[in-house]
Amino acid sequence: MSERRRIEVLGPGCTRCKETFRVVQSVVEQAGVDADVVKQESIERMMELGLLSTPGIAIDGKIVFSGRIPRVEDVRQALGLT
Amino acid sequence: MSADAETAPAARTSLTAPAAAWRARLLALLGVGAAALLYTRLERIAVFLTYDLGGLARGSHLGAALAFFLFEVPKVLLLLTAVVFVVGVVRSWVTPERARQLLAGRREASGNVLAALLGIATPFCSCSAVPLFIGFVTAGVPLGVTFSFLVSAPMINEVALVLLFGLFGGKVAGLYLATGLSVAFLSGLVLGRLNLERHVEPWVWKIRSGSSVTASEKRFADRVADGRAAVADIVGSVWLYVVLGIAVGAGIHGFVPTNFMASFMGKGVWWGVPLAVLLGVPMYSNAAGIIPVVQALLGKGAALGTVLAFMMSVIALSLPEMIILRKVLRPTLIAAFVGIVAAGILVVGYLFNAVM
Numbered sequence A: 001m002s003e004r005r006r007i008e009v010l011g012p013g014c015t016r017c018k019e020t021f022r023v024v025q026s027v028v029e030q031a032g033v034d035a036d037v038v039k040q041e042s043i044e045r046m047m048e049l050g051l052l053s054t055p056g057i058a059i060d061g062k063i064v065f066s067g068r069i070p071r072v073e074d075v076r077q078a079l080g081l082t
Numbered sequence B: 001m002s003a004d005a006e007t008a009p010a011a012r013t014s015l016t017a018p019a020a021a022w023r024a025r026l027l028a029l030l031g032v033g034a035a036a037l038l039y040t041r042l043e044r045i046a047v048f049l050t051y052d053l054g055g056l057a058r059g060s061h062l063g064a065a066l067a068f069f070l071f072e073v074p075k076v077l078l079l080l081t082a083v084v085f086v087v088g089v090v091r092s093w094v095t096p097e098r099a100r101q102l103l104a105g106r107r108e109a110s111g112n113v114l115a116a117l118l119g120i121a122t123p124f125c126s127c128s129a130v131p132l133f134i135g136f137v138t139a140g141v142p143l144g145v146t147f148s149f150l151v152s153a154p155m156i157n158e159v160a161l162v163l164l165f166g167l168f169g170g171k172v173a174g175l176y177l178a179t180g181l182s183v184a185f186l187s188g189l190v191l192g193r194l195n196l197e198r199h200v201e202p203w204v205w206k207i208r209s210g211s212s213v214t215a216s217e218k219r220f221a222d223r224v225a226d227g228r229a230a231v232a233d234i235v236g237s238v239w240l241y242v243v244l245g246i247a248v249g250a251g252i253h254g255f256v257p258t259n260f261m262a263s264f265m266g267k268g269v270w271w272g273v274p275l276a277v278l279l280g281v282p283m284y285s286n287a288a289g290i291i292p293v294v295q296a297l298l299g300k301g302a303a304l305g306t307v308l309a310f311m312m313s314v315i316a317l318s319l320p321e322m323i324i325l326r327k328v329l330r331p332t333l334i335a336a337f338v339g340i341v342a343a344g345i346l347v348v349g350y351l352f353n354a355v356m
Helices: A015-031 A043-049 A072-078 B002-012 B017-053 B061-091 B096-103 B110-121 B126-138 B143-155 B158-168 B170-193 B220-255 B272-280 B287-299 B304-316 B319-325 B331-355
Strands: A005-010 A035-040 A056-059 A062-066
Touching (some): A005 A043, A015 A072, A043 B126, A062 A072, B061 B220, B061 B287, B096 B110, B096 B143, B110 B170, B158 B287, B272 B304, B287 B304, B304 B331
16 A cells, blocks of 8 residues: 655745645645645755745655746646656 | 547547647747737727727827826736746746755855846745745855845846836846846845854754755756746736736826926935935835836936836835845844845946936
8 A cells, every 4th residue: 555645835825835735735636646735834844855945845755846836737747647 | 438438539639749739839839920910019009099999189198198008018918928938948947956056165256246147047936035045055155145146036037127128128128137236246245245144043054954856857848838837927926016017107107297206206316316215125016016117207207227226126125025034134134135235226326327
């Protein structure tokens, strides 16, 4: 059985970060991916992962996307769905 | 049955994948051509709509304001879309991560120049200020060099340059670029020499910064997609500011008497430039919203240097960004930052007024 993945949406809480969270959540729900989606506002965590430009998306501790609001295709690609 | 369901959609497609891609490219090219043609006709269309169709009298306040509005809105939006797309594609190569790699461990002067230049190409959102700052300094980018980047990135961006070019021409846009780079370079250099490292919040230095693995190998189709995403993102979030800014500009253009601004923003007043810089600090707008206002002010007799100083001050010295940076910088350092950048902008303002 595959492990439940952990998706972190990183950002200090501005509108772009919230929008990113919404996009990721909707893709995860629609695709039925087995994952927890959490909003991460901690600077320490962003630094730990090496994120420089928010918003950012990390899957299981690895940054897969950053710098702007992702489109649905970007999230799907990051999740390995396309 | 499932086999039929899988083959049926394929049978319904009339074009093979490569042919469909060529059709998409042709349509895109036609679209661009049509947009370019439209662009050249905009002023005539605006005049027609306002005076011939709308029945307003030529020379009337409302007529002037409306014609201005109807001309500038589609013109600026078209220009913006085109440039944001191109820069969006270029940006897939220049990322903050690459900028950090290039700047880590650089000496002053050459590092400041590179940082100021890289800031132009790098996207910047105020909320990125903190992660960016920490990420840079903990990776070994000198403090002054980081500041050059932080000044250049928000102030000199393609949106500002496009709008300046579209509304004032290449000379003004070029001068803004050159002086903006100088302000970024010099303020970073000075700040670096002041050795203010102890005024950075101590916890910043303790952070272990990881380096993220960035995908540098992208197909060109992905980069084009990045361009389109940039348009959707940037133009999508900025268009309302542009329209509002142009509306304000149209109002000023149509209703404020000519040379009204000359009384306190004109060349003759020595305190015009410092006043403009001071006014700009508590205000924040992105370039898209403020430039149309700037154009209208200019049309009413405000001096170019004063107005540009105001614009730079509004964009580069934003109160929200200072508040965000308070998390990582002590008040002394923030004050030094604001003071030095403001001084640079002041010099630019006086210079423009003297020379133009």
